Amino acid sequence: xxxxxxxxxxxxxxxxxxxxxxxxxxxxxxxxxxxxxxxxxxxxxxxxxxxxxxxxxxxxxxxxxxxxxxxxxxxxxxxxxxxxxxxxxxxxxxxxxxxxxxxxxxxxxxxxxxxxxxxxxxxxxxxxxxxxxxxxxxxxxxxxxxxxxxxxxxxxxxxxxxxxxxxxxxxx
Numbered sequence: 001x002x003x004x005x006x007x008x009x010x011x012x013x014x015x016x017x018x019x020x021x022x023x024x025x026x027x028x029x030x031x032x033x034x035x036x037x038x039x040x041x042x043x044x045x046x047x048x049x050x051x052x053x054x055x056x057x058x059x060x061x062x063x064x065x066x067x068x069x070x071x072x073x074x075x076x077x078x079x080x081x082x083x084x085x086x087x088x089x090x091x092x093x094x095x096x097x098x099x100x101x102x103x104x105x106x107x108x109x110x111x112x113x114x115x116x117x118x119x120x121x122x123x124x125x126x127x128x129x130x131x132x133x134x135x136x137x138x139x140x141x142x143x144x145x146x147x148x149x150x151x152x153x154x155x156x157x158x159x160x161x162x163x164x165x166x167x168x169x170x171x172x
Contacts, residue, residue: 001102005093011085012104014122016055023054030054044071058127066149073120073133073147083135087111087119109157110134114164120147122156130156140168 001009001018003025009018023033030053037051049069052062076082089112091104106112107122110132116139123131130153138144148163150156 001093001095008085008088008091008093009102009104011082011121012088012091012106014107015104019055041068041072044075046071056123056125056128058125066151069133069149069151070147073135073149076120077135077147083119086121086135108132108134110160110164114161117164118145124156129153132156132160134160134164136164136167138167138171141171144171 001021003022006015006018006022006025009015010022020030023030027033027036033054034051037054041049041051046064046068048067049064050061052059056062086108088104089106092101093104094101106119108117108119111117111119111134116137118135118137120133120135121131122133128151130150132150132153133147135145135147138146146167148160150160150163153159
C-alpha cells in the first residue's frame with residue numbers, strides 16, 4: 001500500500017495497522033517514531049503531553065490535555081492536504097499490485113450528519129473513552145471556522161453536538 005494511502009487509512013478510519021506501518025517506515029521503528037512525536041510535542045509547547053505509542057493505546061505514561069491538543073490542531077491546520085484527508089467521508093485504496101482494495105469509511109459520524117463539520121479526528125480506548133476533535137465551518141457566520149476538542153466522553157457525538165448548538169446559538 002502506498003504511503004499516501006496508509007496516511008488516509010490512519011486519518012479517515014483510525015487504522016492502527018496503517019499508523020504502525022507509517023511509524024516504522026518514517027523513523028525505522030515504532031520506538032524511534034514515538035521519540036520524534038515527543039520531540040515535536042515539546043517543539044509545539046505541549047507541556048502536558050507524553051506519548052508512549054503512535055496510536056493512542058492506553059498506557060500510564062501516555063497522556064495529553066485539550067489545551068495541548070489545541071496546539072497540535074493549530075499545527076495540523078497549517079497543512080491543507082491533511083485537512084482534506086480528514087474531511088473525506090469515503091475513499092477506496094488499493095494495494096500497489098491492485099489485487100487488494102480497502103474501503104475507508106470515516107469514523108466521524110458528525111461529519112456525515114452535518115455538512116458544516118469538515119472533519120478532524122476521532123478516538124476511543126477503554127480507559128480514555130470517547131474523544132472527538134471536529135473542525136466546523138459555522139453556517140450562521142460564513143468564513144468563521146472553529147474546532148472543538150472533547151475528551152473522556154461516554155457519548156462523544158451527542159456532547160460535541162451540544163457544543164455546536166451552543167456556538168450556533170450564542171456566538172456573535
